[in-house]
Amino acid sequence: MNIDQIHAVLLERFGQSVVGPEPKRAIDPWIEVQAESLLQVSRFLHDDPRLLFDHLNDLCGVDYLEPDAKKAAKFGHEPHVEVVYHLTSMTHRLQLKIKVLVPRWKDGVAGQLPVVPSVSSVWGIANWHEREAYDLMGIEFSGHPNLRRILCPEDWSGHALRKDYEFPLEYHGVRGR
Amino acid sequence: MSLVIEDPRVVEFDVQTDEMLVNMGPQHPSTHGVLRLLLRTDGEIVHECTPHIGYLHRCAEKIGENLSPPQYIPYTDRMDYLAAMNMNLGFALATEKLIGMQVGQKALHLRVLIAELGRIASHLVGMGAYGLDLGTFSPFLYAFREREIILDLFEEACGARLTCSYLTIGGATHDLPEEIEIPDGLASLTGRKPGERYPFLEVLEMFLQWLEPRIWEYHTLLTRNAIFIKRTAGLGVLTREMAISYGCTGPVLRGSGVDFDLRRDGESIYTRMYEGYEYEIPVAPFAEAPREVIVGDNWCRFYVRMMEVVQSIRLVRQAIPRYKAAAGTHREGFKMNTKLPKDEVYLETECPRGQMGFYLVGNGDAAPLRLRAKSSCFCNLSVTDKICEGVPLADIPAIVGSLDIVMGEIDR
Numbered sequence: 001m002n003i004d005q006i007h008a009v010l011l012e013r014f015g016q017s018v019v020g021p022e023p024k025r026a027i028d029p030w031i032e033v034q035a036e037s038l039l040q041v042s043r044f045l046h047d048d049p050r051l052l053f054d055h056l057n058d059l060c061g062v063d064y065l066e067p068d069a070k071k072a073a074k075f076g077h078e079p080h081v082e083v084v085y086h087l088t089s090m091t092h093r094l095q096l097k098i099k100v101l102v103p104r105w106k107d108g109v110a111g112q113l114p115v116v117p118s119v120s121s122v123w124g125i126a127n128w129h130e131r132e133a134y135d136l137m138g139i140e141f142s143g144h145p146n147l148r149r150i151l152c153p154e155d156w157s158g159h160a161l162r163k164d165y166e167f168p169l170e171y172h173g174v175r176g177r
Numbered sequence: 178m179s180l181v182i183e184d185p186r187v188v189e190f191d192v193q194t195d196e197m198l199v200n201m202g203p204q205h206p207s208t209h210g211v212l213r214l215l216l217r218t219d220g221e222i223v224h225e226c227t228p229h230i231g232y233l234h235r236c237a238e239k240i241g242e243n244l245s246p247p248q249y250i251p252y253t254d255r256m257d258y259l260a261a262m263n264m265n266l267g268f269a270l271a272t273e274k275l276i277g278m279q280v281g282q283k284a285l286h287l288r289v290l291i292a293e294l295g296r297i298a299s300h301l302v303g304m305g306a307y308g309l310d311l312g313t314f315s316p317f318l319y320a321f322r323e324r325e326i327i328l329d330l331f332e333e334a335c336g337a338r339l340t341c342s343y344l345t346i347g348g349a350t351h352d353l354p355e356e357i358e359i360p361d362g363l364a365s366l367t368g369r370k371p372g373e374r375y376p377f378l379e380v381l382e383m384f385l386q387w388l389e390p391r392i393w394e395y396h397t398l399l400t401r402n403a404i405f406i407k408r409t410a411g412l413g414v415l416t417r418e419m420a421i422s423y424g425c426t427g428p429v430l431r432g433s434g435v436d437f438d439l440r441r442d443g444e445s446i447y448t449r450m451y452e453g454y455e456y457e458i459p460v461a462p463f464a465e466a467p468r469e470v471i472v473g474d475n476w477c478r479f480y481v482r483m484m485e486v487v488q489s490i491r492l493v494r495q496a497i498p499r500y501k502a503a504a505g506t507h508r509e510g511f512k513m514n515t516k517l518p519k520d521e522v523y524l525e526t527e528c529p530r531g532q533m534g535f536y537l538v539g540n541g542d543a544a545p546l547r548l549r550a551k552s553s554c555f556c557n558l559s560v561t562d563k564i565c566e567g568v569p570l571a572d573i574p575a576i577v578g579s580l581d582i583v584m585g586e587i588d589r
Contacts, residue, residue: 058551125424151231
């Protein structure tokens with residue numbers, strides 16, 4: 001089963017408004033999923049006997065922003081955040097990449113984290129990966145059982161992998177920079 | 178003062194032990210580095226085991242956004258520092274996939290040789306350290322004696338022992354040396370004079386000949402040891418479904434009975450390295466296992482590692498003549514300022530501890546827009562709270578040790 005066939009299966013079940021008219025072409029082609037339907041799509045990918053994507057390889061966020069105003073014109077992407085899911089089907093030996101695109105800040109208010117549904121009820125490992133994405137990329141996963149920072153200390157401020165992240169000047173009396 | 182108890186149930190309530198929070202680590206010797214476990218215990222029984230990580234977080238992903246791929250290779254060494262060669266390889270392959278490069282035959286077999294040696298070195302530490310966790314010291318000494326020779330060989334090949342940065346984009350930084358001084362350890366073990374010079378590949382063959390029968394000795398030390406079996410068999414059972422759901426990979430996954438190894442099932446850019454090689458992938462259940470063993474327990478995870486060492490020896494043996502016969506260069510050119518295309522790749526490779534993944538997003542610059550290192554130990558560790566429920570406190574090191582984690586890779 002290739003990416004087009006997987007996409008056709010999803011298209012038949014969810015329609016164009018959820019999974020887009022066709023997969024996006026790249027070295028590893030991918031399918032864009034609407035954030036609101038992510039949980040249903042994930043559950044379907046996991047349970048459907050034709051797909052059985054039982055293994056979540058990786059879940060991470062990517063921040064598309066060029067903080068340098070001079071380079072911004074050449075950057076070629078609208079500022080946004082992507083959540084990328086790499087899946088494997090152990091049974092059918094299939095691989096799939098799906099993405100959820102969200103604005104950098106919810107409602108355009110700086111500091112308000114964008115919200116993506118948690119898939120930790122579908123794949124157990126998503127629990128920790130989502131905590132890491134929340135910690136470092138600043139994405140809120142709604143319905144996550146325990147959304148706490150995982151690598152940084154609990155009282156850390158900011159999300160380090162955001163492109164406009166400012167390194168703190170001091171932390172508990174320890175000088176930064 | 179006499180205490181009058183009207184309701185007998187109060188007495189019952191009074192003698193019940195309170196739950197206690199026990200903090201284990203981050204400096205505890207059997208947590209394999211800076212892992213902190215928070216245990217909620219009732220007497221000796223652990224009800225909840227919460228791992229706290231992040232003590233070794235060095236912002237490796239953020240650093241990667243400012244460096245070109247060859248500059249980043251040394252940072253990959255410091256992720257899984259016990260298998261630096263395999264980390265280098267994973268990252269180099271991901272970059273090659275992004276820029277569409279395919280290395281030549283010579284580099285290919287050199288990589289198999291080095292990566293499998295790295296796997297042996299890593300599993301030797303895994304075995305030795307697991308013995309330490311269970312309170313036996315000698316396997317550790319034997320394992321380090323053998324590993325020392327591999328590190329000496331690495332030193333001859335690239336100048337570094339732990340943080341090698343040897344396998345790089347396009348091949349390896351240097352070709353293997355023609356002739357080397359025999360490592361002191363190997364000289365004394367095989368009865369040769371220290372300081373004598375031999376061809377590198379001959380020394381390697383000498384070492385493999387020495388190592389292979391020793392593996393069976395380790396089985397008598399640990400695998401078949403009655404105390405070892407008592408501490409490992411039937412404990413920390415990770416079911417097949419849970420292993421897959423929690424993203425466990427490598428020996429942890431195969432110990433739970435899932436036949437999946439990226440060297441065989443991975444992407445073609447990785448599997449082409451192993452084309453034509455003969456080796457087996459050890460997967461639980463094992464016919465020769467003791468009666469008490471259950472698929473997915475500590476013993477199975479340990480045994481998968483031990484059997485993988487044997488297979489890696491086979492692979493290195495096969496790689497030696499292929500490397501000798503291969504023509505071409507050990508390294509294709511790759512400039513430090515090569516612009517990465519506007520595309521993205523994800524590639525996982527089979528490292529000793531599991532599937533290490535690198536996700537690279539290029540954006541027309543030499544440095545990637547995003548560099549993600551997906552750690553195998555991170556996923557393997559996430560099951561601890563599931564498999565440590567209801568076990569005695571003393572079994573926690575046995576279970577966590579069997580996952581064979583390296584904190585450098587988890588925290589990145």
